[in-house]
Amino acid sequence: MINLTINGQAYQAEEGATILDIARKNNIDIPTLCYMEGVSDVGSCRLCMVEVEGFSNLLPACRTKAKEGMVINTESETLQTYREDMLKLILSNHNLDCMSCPGNGTCELQNLCNRYGIKHAEHKGARHKIEKQLPILDSNPYLSYDPSKCIHCMRCISVCHNIACNGALKNSRSGVFHIVDAPFGENYKETGCETCGNCAS
Structure with a gap:
């Protein structure tokens, strides 16, 4: 076990736990959009950043393992x-x-x-200017994807790879043209998609 302080309160936690793990276990709210326990900790939304004494920069709570004696502020x-x-x-x-x-x-x-x-x-942002170049993908009879509503949290991809374990989803393009390359088109069945629906749930 390690000892640390969060928002002025002393806590004990298992070694190897992240700051977010410990916070949630102790009902300390840290906002997230991309995090899914046991599935995704890509840290893409950057909303879970916290202050840790001794560090000049904010640290992502979902990816930072707590250390003995850490002093953390979440608010x-x-x-x-x-x-x-x-x-x-x-x-x-x-x-x-x-x-x-x-x-x-x-x-x-x-x-x-x-x-x-x-x-x-x-x-x-720049993405608004090219929205019409990113059409809704709906050729799959069970799923549709609207790039203009995507916040690039990567949760759908993480679920597809780590829960469904078929890797049908992936990132495609870069910058403002970024989309999730979903199993659409005439050959969507060849992507390995089992239409389990986990990515959309």
Whole structure:
């Protein structure tokens, strides 16, 4: 066991546990969008960043293993501002037509924006300019993918590789043209997709 301090409170934890593991075990809320316990810790959303004494930079709680004597802050004015900025950055390249979205009301991004008081993107990112070049992929009779609603959390890919274990999904293209190369098209069955639905759940 190791000893550490989170938000001024002393805790003990198993060696090798991440800061996020320990926080969740002790009902300390750290926001995430990309993390899935036991499935994905890619750290792409950057919302779980925390302050650790002795480090000048913020550290991702989902990927940072706790060490003996660590002193961690999960809430501060700096972190509040940082998380607000990250949410605004995500929204700047996101289709904001929430009312027509099937996820409206149950959307994790929407919930976090409400929590941090983010009502709109302050500017439009480069991805908005090329949305029409990223058409909705819906040739698969069971799944569809709208790139304009994708926040690049990578959870669907992680689930496909680590739970379904068939690797049908992968990243495709780069930069603002990034999409999840889903099993679509006439030969979608050849990708290994079993239409299990885990990627969409």
